[in-house]
Amino acid sequence: MTTAQDFSVADRVPGRTSWVAGALHFARKNMLGTAGALLVLIMIFMAIFAPLITSYDPTANDFGVMLEAPSHEHVLGTDQYGRDLFTRIVYGARTALLVGFLSAFIGATIGLVMGVTSAYFGGTFDLLFQRVMDVLMAFPLIILALAVVSIGDAWPVSDTFKVILAITVPFIPRCARVVRSSALAIREIPYIDAARACGFSHPRIILRHMVPNVMAPYLIIFTASVGQAILIEASLSYLGLGVQEPTPAWGLMLRGGAEEYAESAPWVAIFPGLAITLAVFGFNLFGDSVRDALDPKLRQM
Amino acid sequence: MINYVIKRLFLMIPTLFGAAVLVFLLMRAIPGDICYLRMAGGGGTVDLDVVRQCRADLGLDRTLWVQFWDFISGFVVGDFGKSMWTGQPIFDEVALRFQLSLQIAIMATIVSILIAIPFGTISAVKQDTWVDYAVRTFSIAGIAIPSFWLGILIILGILITSKAWFGQSWMPPITYRPIWVDPWYNLSMLIWPALATGYRYSAVATRMTRSAVLEVLREDYVRTARAKGVFETLVIRRHALRNALLPVITVIGIEFAFLMGGLVVTEQVFNLNGIGKLFVESVENHDYNMTQSLVMLVVAIFAFTNFFVDIFYAWLDPRIRYVR
Numbered sequence: 043m044t045t046a047q048d049f050s051v052a053d054r055v056p057g058r059t060s061w062v063a064g065a066l067h068f069a070r071k072n073m074l075g076t077a078g079a080l081l082v083l084i085m086i087f088m089a090i091f092a093p094l095i096t097s098y099d100p101t102a103n104d105f106g107v108m109l110e111a112p113s114h115e116h117v118l119g120t121d122q123y124g125r126d127l128f129t130r131i132v133y134g135a136r137t138a139l140l141v142g143f144l145s146a147f148i149g150a151t152i153g154l155v156m157g158v159t160s161a162y163f164g165g166t167f168d169l170l171f172q173r174v175m176d177v178l179m180a181f182p183l184i185i186l187a188l189a190v191v192s193i194g195d196a197w198p199v200s201d202t203f204k205v206i207l208a209i210t211v212p213f214i215p216r217c218a219r220v221v222r223s224s225a226l227a228i229r230e231i232p233y234i235d236a237a238r239a240c241g242f243s244h245p246r247i248i249l250r251h252m253v254p255n256v257m258a259p260y261l262i263i264f265t266a267s268v269g270q271a272i273l274i275e276a277s278l279s280y281l282g283l284g285v286q287e288p289t290p291a292w293g294l295m296l297r298g299g300a301e302e303y304a305e306s307a308p309w310v311a312i313f314p315g316l317a318i319t320l321a322v323f324g325f326n327l328f329g330d331s332v333r334d335a336l337d338p339k340l341r342q343m
Numbered sequence: 344m345i346n347y348v349i350k351r352l353f354l355m356i357p358t359l360f361g362a363a364v365l366v367f368l369l370m371r372a373i374p375g376d377i378c379y380l381r382m383a384g385g386g387g388t389v390d391l392d393v394v395r396q397c398r399a400d401l402g403l404d405r406t407l408w409v410q411f412w413d414f415i416s417g418f419v420v421g422d423f424g425k426s427m428w429t430g431q432p433i434f435d436e437v438a439l440r441f442q443l444s445l446q447i448a449i450m451a452t453i454v455s456i457l458i459a460i461p462f463g464t465i466s467a468v469k470q471d472t473w474v475d476y477a478v479r480t481f482s483i484a485g486i487a488i489p490s491f492w493l494g495i496l497i498i499l500g501i502l503i504t505s506k507a508w509f510g511q512s513w514m515p516p517i518t519y520r521p522i523w524v525d526p527w528y529n530l531s532m533l534i535w536p537a538l539a540t541g542y543r544y545s546a547v548a549t550r551m552t553r554s555a556v557l558e559v560l561r562e563d564y565v566r567t568a569r570a571k572g573v574f575e576t577l578v579i580r581r582h583a584l585r586n587a588l589l590p591v592i593t594v595i596g597i598e599f600a601f602l603m604g605g606l607v608v609t610e611q612v613f614n615l616n617g618i619g620k621l622f623v624e625s626v627e628n629h630d631y632n633m634t635q636s637l638v639m640l641v642v643a644i645f646a647f648t649n650f651f652v653d654i655f656y657a658w659l660d661p662r663i664r665y666v667r
Contacts, residue, residue, distance in 0.1 A: 074476075177357075184605065185607070188622075
């Protein structure tokens with residue numbers, strides 16, 4: 043933990059330090075956060091350059107090499123269909139990042155607008171809105187996601203899209219709550235009154251005057267949500283309700299084969315789980331340091 | 344105080360009602376229904392008359408209002424109806440499974456308290472040393488490790504050690520026996536899922552304990568206690584920890600409320616026939632009655648746990664009663 047005295051005034055003067063120096067400064071002060079950022083960068087790198095990192099096809103079965111132990115050809119071994127585990131983990135990063143970022147972003151953004159709107163209007167609207175959020179919070183998350191996925195069965199959209207939607211819905215109330223409580227304080231500041239006196243419309247005041255001032259809690263909840271979204275995606279896929287075969291996804295890799303062959307081929311069970319853990323770990327560490335940097339008061343969250 | 348309790352009790356009604364509306368509409372928004380699923384399950388052709396008859400038997404041909412009224416009025420008087428899939432009374436179907444899930448939830452809470460309080464305290468006392476970093480990493484890892492993967496690893500560990508020690512593989516039993524019937528059997532079955540979920544849930548509580556103890560350690564009375572020469576262990580146990588426990592208890596209470604809805608995945612890993620598994624099955628079978636009852640059960644537990652946490656807080660701190 044860093045205390046306020048550690049930062050001299052010079053560090054804060056803009057333009058004084060270059061971008062690289064700033065990043066290095068952040069890294070020195072914030073070792074855990076840097077470790078997290080590194081994990082996140084590795085994951086993004088894997089997702090972008092997947093075809094360059096590995097020469098195997100993540101969906102091609104090869105029944106000649108089923109459940110082979112890690113070797114020179116197959117660094118992390120193969121699964122029950124003879125697919126290279128390392129390749130599937132590398133390509134799985136794409137699924138995890140896509141679902142994680144999109145559902146956290148959409149959920150947090152909708153929650154942001156709803157939370158600010160609710161705080162801005164206040165009164166009965168706010169009260170009703172809060173009750174609705176209470177219901178969504180009390181509703182079991184996995185069940186809500188499961189219902190959304192099942193409802194989406196009839197739509198002509200991809201599984202990945204359905205999963206993103208299913209994870210987004212439960213995220214909205216969680217973000218709306220946090221943002222609303224910050225927005226309540228902002229509503230009392232005179233510049234909102236001034237904007238009203240100028241005759242600006244409600245949407246303009248909400249979007250131009252209030253939303254930019256709750257960016258700190260928004261960014262905090264957004265970064266914290268990415269890891270959670272990856273975890274929920276993995277859980278849904280593990281239950282068979284998320285991404286479907288043969289799409290490479292970490293949760294899906296633990297379904298079926300992992301338990302059945304736990305004894306004879308433990309690598310099938312170990313490596314995909316390790317990938318999920320490291321990814322979520324990275325995003326959480328990174329999110330924590332973002333939170334500390336933006337708003338030290340929220341440490342207890 | 345009594346006013347506060349009554350007011351807080353009434354606040355639960357909109358939550359329960361909202362959850363009822365939500366689950367009612369969500370279930371009916373899922374394409375297909377139970378009759379179609381039952382008839383066409385084998386993939387054969389469907390006789391529309393049979394489907395119509397089945398819908399009439401289950402009351403699915405009535406208007407939505409009537410169905411909703413049926414569900415709500417039944418719920419209010421404690422009549423949950425019958426499972427649409429098996430035809431058994433829901434109360435009987437849920438009772439035994441609920442016992443199992445509740446036991447895991449309670450045991451997981453105990454595990455998380457046993458991890459959180461000592462670890463959180465030591466992490467605060469040794470702030471910014473390697474002990475603190477180790478505990479914090481351990482607790483952040485708890486949130487990052489998927490509980491189903493931890494479950495798989497535990498099973499793997501059991502298999503390997505049992506083979507190494509006893510020469511043959513041992514697996515935890517999967518048919519439930521209540522703890523008062525066969526405690527040893529019961530524990531050997533449920534301790535593993537409790538460990539897997541408990542570790543995960545300890546993470547937030549550990550961080551809470553840490554920050555609460557840190558805050559209390561800066562109080563004047565702690566300095567006074569140290570100044571008058573009280574042993575450090577006593578300062579921490581009596582002066583610091585005792586005063587820091589309040590927010591920790593709140594967090595644990597709130598987590599217990601979430602636990603009941605979060606057991607779905609763990610039960611799948613350990614192949615346990617609890618509430619979570621029933622949940623997934625009933626949504627997949629379009630068993631409206633069962634899903635509705637289960638959602639109401641979980642939401643009610645959530646609402647009541649929060650209610651008790653609030654009351655407990657208000658009882659400890661009278662200022663809260665007047666704020667709202």
